[in-house]
Amino acid sequence: MIKKEKYSASILVIGDEILSGRTQDTNSNYISKKMTEVGVNVSEIRAIPDTKETIVSSVNELRKRNDYLFTTGGIGPTHDDITSESIAEALNVNIEVNATAFNDLEKYYKEMGSPFNEVRQRMARIPVGAILINNPVSIAPGFKLDNVFVFAGIPKIMKAMLKNSLKYIQTGCIMHSLSIKVDTVEGDIAEILRTLDLEENELKIGSYPFFNSELDFGVNVVIKSVDKEKLSKAAKDFKAFLDRNSLSFN
Amino acid sequence: MIKKEKYSASILVIGDEILSGRTQDTNSNYISKKMTEVGVNVSEIRAIPDTKETIVSSVNELRKRNDYLFTTGGIGPTHDDITSESIAEALNVNIEVNATAFNDLEKYYKEMGSPFNEVRQRMARIPVGAILINNPVSIAPGFKLDNVFVFAGIPKIMKAMLKNSLKYIQTGCIMHSLSIKVDTVEGDIAEILRTLDLEENELKIGSYPFFNSELDFGVNVVIKSVDKEKLSKAAKDFKAFLDRNSLSFN
Structure with missing residues (x-):
């Protein structure tokens, strides 16, 4: 098998809290290190606000220019979590309730004794055609759609999702x-x-x-x-x- | 005086070491916090490699879309420090030895007992028309050209340069x-x-x-x-x- 010499990736950090300076992003550094380890060259890191049009245009720009795109942030249950629907729009697919994600979340909240309310059910909405990425911490999954990997913003969860995604990443020549x-x-x-x-x-x-x-x-x-x-x-x-x-x- | 409601800025972090994960960027977080304090909205943070074409195109994209652009990194004396000449190219001006910068550096190295050699003299090369931004730590200046502020990547120096630049920043409505x-x-x-x-x-x-x-x-x-x-x-x-x-x- 001929190995492609070098794969490229970019990272899109989504969240107003990064741009206001409230939160120091460390996720992109973690992902960059891991990519360097597996011979994937990170060509750009971009932090943008929780704004749909910006997410859509950035996702399309970066995913076309690189073998992989990783996004972090904006897949929780609140009003400002608009990453999943924006990814669906960017890739021109529908978003709908994913049965596996829904069942896993329902079971998790039942065990926790917490209501699986409407806002929590939002986290089961996944773009059609996406492969779920397991979240062992708080169950709500990330996903892979085409060459885009969508991760949570909480570092502990992001790290687990990246680990669960490495099987989809082609290893380049190690530098x-x-x-x-x-x-x-x-x-x-x-x-x-x-x-x-x-x-x-x-x-x-x-x-x-x-x-x-x-x-x-x-x-x-x-x-x-x-x-x-x-x-x-x-x-x-x-x-x-x-x-x-x-x-x-x- | 009518105050513009909101000013916008973007931050361009220049350096291969950020994208390889070797260095955790903290400069953009520091600048973001300061901008939030003075009512300037940071719309995007972008980290890119030490590649001239990428610097030139990113600078032009971001400076046109925002009131201010801050860059960090790439103004030292080594071969991979190509920010100043890239900024000159982006803004279509020449770059030449700045007499003030040259004299200050010459004096500094004389006092230090270190040779003011050819590579160090590179740090006196500044785009024509730029205003120097004082560097109290290691003398080699940053500069402001049009709405672009060019800072060093070493956090201690960057912070001093930002402080010395605040007089050029219009204060927006504080959030x-x-x-x-x-x-x-x-x-x-x-x-x-x-x-x-x-x-x-x-x-x-x-x-x-x-x-x-x-x-x-x-x-x-x-x-x-x-x-x-x-x-x-x-x-x-x-x-x-x-x-x-x-x-x-x-």
């Missing part, structure tokens, strides 16, 4: 990476980074300065390649440069 | 908000939230469930309005509903 922490500032190493960063070496090099205090600052240099040998040669060359210039690193 | 933490699940309060969420009341209501453990879960209900009286009436109505239904809150 290997090495991180070298250098006790200096970027200006001291920028020149050598430029010489290492050759496309013919199939290397990707990033340099990430940090500055915690006057005494605690430096640069994390991350070298990446799908080819382990080229990666280790580049790291060796870089460390030799650091030694020659009396720069400490670890 | 007041009240948060009520209810010891229940969303399904128990969704119905009343729907009745409070009336456009004629000029209210915006969000409900944010959290689930830390089987014993620690609940819903934060956030009611917002530019009108303090309407806000406090809605909060009173909501609390009366919670009392009637024996739901505890604080």
Whole structure:
């Protein structure tokens, strides 16, 4: 089987609370890490409000441009949870009560001794043709429709849904990476980074300065390649440069 | 003076390290909070890679659609720092060495006893017509060009640059908000939230469930309005509903 070299994904974070600054989104970082692990390149992360037209247009823009689109947020029972119906509209399918989701939720609330009221029943409304994604925490499912994965916004639930979705994700070539922490500032190493960063070496090099205090600052240099040998040669060359210039690193 | 009711902003987070999951972006959350405080509505947050074409097209899309655009990341001295030249290209101006930036940096590195080498001099290259934004931490400035504010990615520097930019931001009507933490699940309060969420009341209501453990879960209900009286009436109505239904809150 020929493996596609690289798969791409984007992440759509849906929720007014992200844009007002009330909530720090951590879901997209978690998904990005997992995608990097399985060789899927995240090309864009976008946070938008709970507004139907914006959700519809963003979903269509991002899903067409990438192999996968993950959305987080807006699938709960309240008035501002409009993700499911917006996804249905974006993909031009109907949304209706899903029997499996309805039965699972009914059973769950019965066991909890809570009413399975009209607003809770909203969570059983799923776009037609979608595959349910199991939610072991609070039962209301996420779903996969075409190349769009629709997850809850609560991190604990989102993580479980992502785990339950990995079987649908094609694994690309894994990008290997090495991180070298250098006790200096970027200006001291920028020149050598430029010489290492050759496309013919199939290397990707990033340099990430940090500055915690006057005494605690430096640069994390991350070298990446799908080819382990080229990666280790580049790291060796870089460390030799650091030694020659009396720069400490670890 | 007639105050424009609402100003809008978007945030463009530039950097491969965000999309790989290596770095958790916190800058956009910080900027969002500050914008909410001064009555500016953040309509979108977008994270993109260090790729010139993507930066150029995203900058033009977002700056045209909003009163302000803030970018973070990519203005350091290394090969992957291409934000400044991309902004110049997006706004169709030249980029050249800015005398003020050059002199400040030269002085700074002289005092530090570090060479002001070619790669460091890159940080003095600023799009023509831009206003410099002071960086008290490591001197290399950000800048404002038209309605685009270009900040560093290091949080400490970004925060200083945002502070130094607030004088250019028009203050909109401040949205007041009240948060009520209810010891229940969303399904128990969704119905009343729907009745409070009336456009004629000029209210915006969000409900944010959290689930830390089987014993620690609940819903934060956030009611917002530019009108303090309407806000406090809605909060009173909501609390009366919670009392009637024996739901505890604080």
